[in-house]
Amino acid sequence: MSESKSVPTMKDVAREAGVALGTVSKVVNGLPVGEDYRLRVEKAIEKLNYRVSSYARGLRSNKTYTIAVMVPNLISPFFSKLVNCINHELSARKYRMLFYATDYDPAQEQELVHLAEQQKVDGIICLSYNPHLQVSPDVPLVSIDRYFGAQIPCVASDNYGGGRLAAEKLVENGCKNLAFLRIGSKLTNEPNKRKDGFIAGCEALDVPYTLKIIDDGTPYTAFFEFLEEHFHDGKLDFDGIFCVTDSMAHVIRGALTQHMGLRVPEDVQIIGFDGVRHFGDLEYTCSTIVQPLEAIAANCVELVLSPRGENAPALICLPVSYGWGGTTRE
């Protein structure tokens, strides 16, 4: 009743219960133990308020039940909801999540992968902006939205199909002249295929389109100038705009309604991509291509936890859908 000095260990429990160390270990791990012994040990654990040290356990068994998750940041709603879903999936399987923000910095990303390896995590889930990421073959890594090659499984939405769907939906809703707006990195990654899908959709439907693509770092005003150029006599050259993300769709919509006096969707329709909404949809007048965040998360976790399958698919492509609201729980 007076040994409250330091954190109790398995040895303390064993002594308290009058059993051997191995027996306590069995009780803790749910291995078969005589009923009377189990009770004695459980009582001792309760009394001492004992908790297993996951560090000792991890050291000994080389299994840490920890997955490192790396995305650029938690500011973008897409990233934070994605991480939220991954976390749900992991904790349902009794795994812990070590989080790293990469800030879009390839060097930092590389360093964090090393850190995670040092941490002896059981796996890494990574949305990477470093096309030359070096990764030790010892720790399984799953990539989101970037295909590194057959050794590293990659999970992504059907970006091509989504781009195509965006074009189709705009036309279906009566648009006759489309535009595609994109800001983003020059790196090749899966989301870039949205453009290709969009173009394919336009050409299949024989609808004219314009592209405006600017690189990361370019000020947003480049878009406003582009829109102004195509604005004559109170009318825009396009009646349908596909923005590469919802967040961009929101900004573009603001520019059109506030500064150019256009009505959305009456004068011009806007469709975004991602399907993440933070606020109510009440006044939301843009549509979107919804990424299946839960499915992406579930596939990532499944892949990172299951031993590197022999004939595992290298690239998993998940179906998107058309909608106004997000699919993730609020």
Next chain:
Amino acid sequence: MSESKSVPTMKDVAREAGVALGTVSKVVNGLPVGEDYRLRVEKAIEKLNYRVSSYARGLRSNKTYTIAVMVPNLISPFFSKLVNCINHELSARKYRMLFYATDYDPAQEQELVHLAEQQKVDGIICLSYNPHLQVSPDVPLVSIDRYFGAQIPCVASDNYGGGRLAAEKLVENGCKNLAFLRIGSKLTNEPNKRKDGFIAGCEALDVPYTLKIIDDGTPYTAFFEFLEEHFHDGKLDFDGIFCVTDSMAHVIRGALTQHMGLRVPEDVQIIGFDGVRHFGDLEYTCSTIVQPLEAIAANCVELVLSPRGENAPALICLPVSYGWGGTTRE
């Protein structure tokens, strides 16, 4: 040249470099070692691609350089930006972040605290919705927005001052009749003080006000009904509304502009709270009380890492500001 089977250990490095184990440890930890020895060891580390096992290190030294961070989820922009800031602060100090989502569930929260203790983290930062949280005195815990008592440091914005500031700013901008809308938990916590501050502000300025407070789980339509009740002949009884969060402000604004045909801010002004914006501010016509997210994060990390100060403050209250934009980097 052929020992690529398993992960190299310190012993392997020692053998490779022809030195003792302790010497390798010193090199790794930057303790004084002869120049020639250091070089030999570094070369061996390089050659074997050795990384220290943070599990063995954590076991032995009882220091894990890991902080557990618990918030309800990463869906709310306030939570995700907060966690983003905390993560920045932690990684700047070479700490790792173990993330747990509590889903507002007190039982799960309690379980997660136990899990974190088992994980032997160096500390816990927690935005808790469990007023009876049991926490072991062994691991330092810092609470956000909930005061548990003098033993547990609590960090929060000046919610009272913020509520008061909201009232003052509305009046300063010409409002003559105010309303306060809140949805939230019945639990006592710091953000509840926004209401008290608002009331104090109204009474100090001698401005009439109305309160509408609904509990978590109540459908939002309760607010719309409330607004309808105060809507006569195309005019609302109030010309200034203080919403307890930005996210609510956004929804209310949608209801007023889309469904009741009112203009914001011409007919009625809206002020929110938090200062988190995910999209551009272009069309944003509500103001807000900005919480100092970086300061909150910095204080939490500072407190959780520094040994329990003798005369440390139990409740840290950080100044808010009035604004349209958020303060966090985008």
Next chain:
DNA sequence: GAAATGGAGTGAAACATTACACGGACAGTA
């Protein structure tokens, strides 16, 4: 009834690191 079988408790080894006591070498001082 004796031998085979199997379930379950025991205690020591192993995991990868850090901490520490020890000792050898070398320099400074008298």
Next chain:
DNA sequence: TACTGTCCGTGTAATGTTTCACTCCATTTC
């Protein structure tokens, strides 16, 4: 030369688990 002190490499103990070979006892089988 001898004494003292400093610097630093060495090797062992210790950290809290899991694993495994052993042992013991009870039950089954012929």
